[in-house]
Amino acid sequence: MDVKRIDAFAFARLGKEAQGSIALVRLARVVDGLPEQPSGEAGLVIWSVRGEEGKTGLLMGQPLLRLHVQANPVVICQRCNAPFAYPVDSEVLLQLVKSEDDLDDGYSVAEQGDGYDDEDDEDEGKDSVANLPEKVVGSHHFDLLAQIEDELILSIPYVPKHDVCPGAQANASEASEEEPAVKRPSPFAVLEQLKHKD
Template identity: 30%
Template sequence: MKPRAFVPEKLDLAAFIHDGAGLEGEWPAASLARLADSAAPEAPADGWPAVRWSLQGETRQPKGGKAQAWLQVAAHAQVALTCQRCLKPVHEAVEVDRWIRFVDTEAEAAALDADSDDDVLAMPRHLDARELVEDELLLALPLVPRHEACPEPLVQSADEAVVEDEEAAPHPFAALAALKRGGGA
């Protein structure tokens, strides 16, 4: 019997998991539009290495229970985000390795997800693996990207420079106040 061919962009998830199938590949980082939107302006996603990904379906049979459908999603990407300290590109390696359990209905998924540490979703008829991988990579991005040590000194904004100049320069009425205190007018 010839094994089924699975297409990542329109994955028959139930059959994929039932067969214990696996898929892997690479996509250009720029083809993941939402991930590419996170790029630092000086380092666009078309210059990033390809995103490597893999999917593995598995059926687990707990003792005395109904068979469970699981999907392992793994991905690796090298991204360049804007450092929140120096505003220069900071290169980050983003790794994802997550198991997701699929159940029959949204209600069942909501109930199990609330009571479990596992990620639980309703089984879709077809799954776009590209979107799933991109979602997982977006969730793995650092909230505040920054260098451990910024490569260049921090740039001072014009507003900060004005505040420092005001603190260093004598207040224009300081001399008048001194005269008033000392002169007894």
């Protein structure tokens, strides 16, 4: 399926599924400020989306989209300045709401019902307010591409860094080889000698 607009509410209600891929270079907001991205398979974003309705607690009957995004965008390491592929494998659950007014995390005790009890959450699994899905405004012309792009942007660190920079190991071994070279005396050692001359 080509990434396009979907009727998000019908997609969730009918439990539809879709998947596909798109070149990273087509996602202008993602690649803005990044180095050149690879072409071919290495430069693809693989995505899948599944519609569903909430089955328990606060999400009972709510329209949901489960979005999975995988990619390897090339970023610049902020430690060594070298480009490297940063693996993204992100799955997010989105709750569709009808308007921006509904985006507020307005899960009040009143909405949860008189019988709401924090302990009930433990029995029902991940349904506490903290674990509720992110809310997005759904529509009959929902921009799936923009949502995929948003998820990628959120998954790429603001300050990307290698776990271990490639040059770091080489520099460390070179430094240990060079160490036996002439060692300059510490200026403090010289002062120490002057102090004991008296």
